Amino acid sequence: MATLAAPKIVSSRAEFPDSHTLSRFLDTGGYLGLRKALTMFPEAVASEVDQASLLGRGGAGFPAGRKWSMLRKAPVSYLVVNGDESEPATFKDHFLVERDPHQLIEGVIIAAYALQVTTAYIFLRGEFALGLERVQQAVNDAYEHGALGRKIFGSDFSLDVVVHPGAGAYICGEETALIEALEGKRGFPRIKPPFFPAVTGLYGEPTVVNNVETMSNLPWIINNGGAAFAALGGGRSTGTRLFALAGRVNNPGVFEVEMVKNTFRDLIYDPALGGGVINDNKIKAIIPGGVSAPWFGPDMLDLPLGQDEVAEKGSMLGSGSIVVLDDATCVVRAAWRITKFFSRESCGQCTPCREGSGWIERAMYRIEHGGGRLEDIDLLLDLCDNIAPGLTWPPQQTTICVLGPSIPSSVHSAIQMFRDDFVAHVELGRCTHD
Numbered sequence: 001m002a003t004l005a006a007p008k009i010v011s012s013r014a015e016f017p018d019s020h021t022l023s024r025f026l027d028t029g030g031y032l033g034l035r036k037a038l039t040m041f042p043e044a045v046a047s048e049v050d051q052a053s054l055l056g057r058g059g060a061g062f063p064a065g066r067k068w069s070m071l072r073k074a075p076v077s078y079l080v081v082n083g084d085e086s087e088p089a090t091f092k093d094h095f096l097v098e099r100d101p102h103q104l105i106e107g108v109i110i111a112a113y114a115l116q117v118t119t120a121y122i123f124l125r126g127e128f129a130l131g132l133e134r135v136q137q138a139v140n141d142a143y144e145h146g147a148l149g150r151k152i153f154g155s156d157f158s159l160d161v162v163v164h165p166g167a168g169a170y171i172c173g174e175e176t177a178l179i180e181a182l183e184g185k186r187g188f189p190r191i192k193p194p195f196f197p198a199v200t201g202l203y204g205e206p207t208v209v210n211n212v213e214t215m216s217n218l219p220w221i222i223n224n225g226g227a228a229f230a231a232l233g234g235g236r237s238t239g240t241r242l243f244a245l246a247g248r249v250n251n252p253g254v255f256e257v258e259m260v261k262n263t264f265r266d267l268i269y270d271p272a273l274g275g276g277v278i279n280d281n282k283i284k285a286i287i288p289g290g291v292s293a294p295w296f297g298p299d300m301l302d303l304p305l306g307q308d309e310v311a312e313k314g315s316m317l318g319s320g321s322i323v324v325l326d327d328a329t330c331v332v333r334a335a336w337r338i339t340k341f342f343s344r345e346s347c348g349q350c351t352p353c354r355e356g357s358g359w360i361e362r363a364m365y366r367i368e369h370g371g372g373r374l375e376d377i378d379l380l381l382d383l384c385d386n387i388a389p390g391l392t393w394p395p396q397q398t399t400i401c402v403l404g405p406s407i408p409s410s411v412h413s414a415i416q417m418f419r420d421d422f423v424a425h426v427e428l429g430r431c432t433h434d
Contacts, residue, residue: 006232006258009240010216013100020134022141025102031147033219037110038155045114049218051226053238055307057092057320058082058173058211063236067198067208068115076115077205080197081108082178083124083131083212086170087290088341090321092242093212095254097124097131100216101138105161107215109147110222112159115208119160123178126165136163170345174401175209177347188349189401213242213320234260237306241317243267247287247324251275260306264288264296267305268324281326285417289318291338292406294393295325295413314393330433332425335414336364342407353404356387360411367422370429377415377422384408 013019013028025031037045050065081104085093096104104122112120122139124132139161142148150158169187172178176190179202194200201207217239221229230238237259245267246252255273257266264286268274277283283298294315296303303309310317325334343357360383366372381391388395388405391412395405415422424432 006240006261007220008256009220009229010096010100010103010213010242011254011256013103014095019099020101020138022102022138022145025100029223030102030219031106031145031153033222034106034109034113034147035153037113037222038153038157042114042116045110045222048221048226049114052217052221052229053226053236054214054217054221054229055237056211057213057217057241064210064214067210068111075206076117076208077119078202078207079108079112079115079117079120080175080179080182080202080207080209081120081122081212081215082173082175082209083122083128083135084166084169084173084178085125085128085212085319086168086173086345087292087319087321088338089246089287089323090244090290090319091246092244092254092320094125094128094131095242095244096212096216097128097135101131101135102142103216103219104135104212105138105142105147107218108161109142109152109159110218111208111210111215113157117208118158119162121162121164121182121202123164123166123172123182126168128165132163132165139163169347170341171347171401171403174403177401178209179207186347188347189403191400232258232261233306234304235306236308241305242320243305244319244321245274245324246321248278248281248326248329249274249276249324250278257305260304260309262305263302264305264322265301267322268301274324277324277326279328281328283324284327284329285325285331285413287321287323287325287410289316290321291323291341292316292402292409293318294409295417297417316393328433330368330431331414331418331421332364332368333431333433335410336361336368338410339364339407342403346403350399350404352387352398353407356383356404357407359383360387360407364411367425368431370425370431372422372426374423374426376426377419380411381415384412 018024054064056062172187174189177187181187197207285295339361343361346353348354388408
């Protein structure tokens with residue numbers, strides 16, 4: 001097993017039952033990073049984030065410092081924090097907004113100072129009832145403490161933060177759909193180009209959009225230096241990362257581990273982390289980066305938890321969700337339920353996603369519930385190929401956003417890896433795991 005000596009960067013307060021309060025936050029070094037940042041030039045703060053090589057923790061893995069640097073020559077109008085975590089079995093941002101909202105707020109203020117924006121929005125999934133309550137309370141407390149509002153901590157910098165609850169649409173996790181929702185419109189993704197947020201974002205102005213976990217790393221980076229963060233992990237995957245481990249494991253939950261230095265096997269089997277598979281069953285497959293990601297077999301258990309390392313094997317770390325399927329799991333049922341989710345959550349703007357997701361879901365339903373035909377298996381692959389031509393990863397784009405081409409991942413993976421399970425469902429007329 002890999003050593004777990006890396007510092008806890010974003011989950012260090014999780015052991016305290018009152019970790020969400022201002023008093024606990026201040027007792028554990030809260031807002032010291034902000035105070036330090038306010039003594040630095042904004043360009044120096046951005047430089048530390050550049051040096052940290054912090055990859056965005058929202059799914060795409062774009063370097064945060066590079067995203068900021070794209071806008072340094074032109075004034076940025078808004079900072080938007082994407083907390084619309086809606087991917088099934090993904091709950092790391094949920095964990096952060098409930099357990100350490102002030103850390104998020106401090107990160108937002110540091111980023112706003114580096115970008116010299118005066119208004120920031122935190123867009124949170126509407127179903128995060130407790131998280132919304134705690135983040136709003138943290139914002140209110142930050143204003144009273146002098147960390148928000150006019151002339152923060154006696155400096156010349158001022159910032160207002162608005163907490164905006166979403167309405168439960170998965171598609172609003174896509175940054176341009178989120179911006180549309182913030183503007184009071186239906187959450188439809190925008191065509192890129194020309195609507196890159198850095199150019200034409202919120203209210204038509206240059207906008208930076210970053211993820212909750214990305215923001216939560218900033219206080220540590222400013223306190224300890226970008227070089228200290230970059231010294232953790234390996235390659236492009238620096239620092240630590242939160243992983244939401246779910247599925248057939250003894251100890252599901254959110255775990256912060258050093259990137260690259262740990263593997264899928266470490267995360268799943270370490271007694272301090274996943275604690276192994278239920279009933280010591282054998283692993284059948286793992287979904288490495290949210291249900292949008294192509295599946296891996298047990299032969300990939302020793303693959304490092306790194307952005308490039310996983311991408312080279314044909315999948316992604318994505319949203320930081322890892323789902324374990326064991327030999328007691330019906331892969332047909334798992335793929336059907338994932339497809340059903342995407343079919344329900346399609347915004348309907350693009351034909352391949354709107355129509356194709358429903359066709360795939362209905363064919364999967366037939367197979368899972370005993371009405372399938374052998375020709376349905378190849379029909380499914382044909383449908384998947386029409387939505388994402390070539391069935392490669394990263395997928396070919398046929399829709400405005402990546403939701404459409406992500407739909408085939410689970411079905412294609414399941415058929416490719418476990419075609420016999422599909423045939424058995426058809427021939428027996430029932431699920432073989434019932």
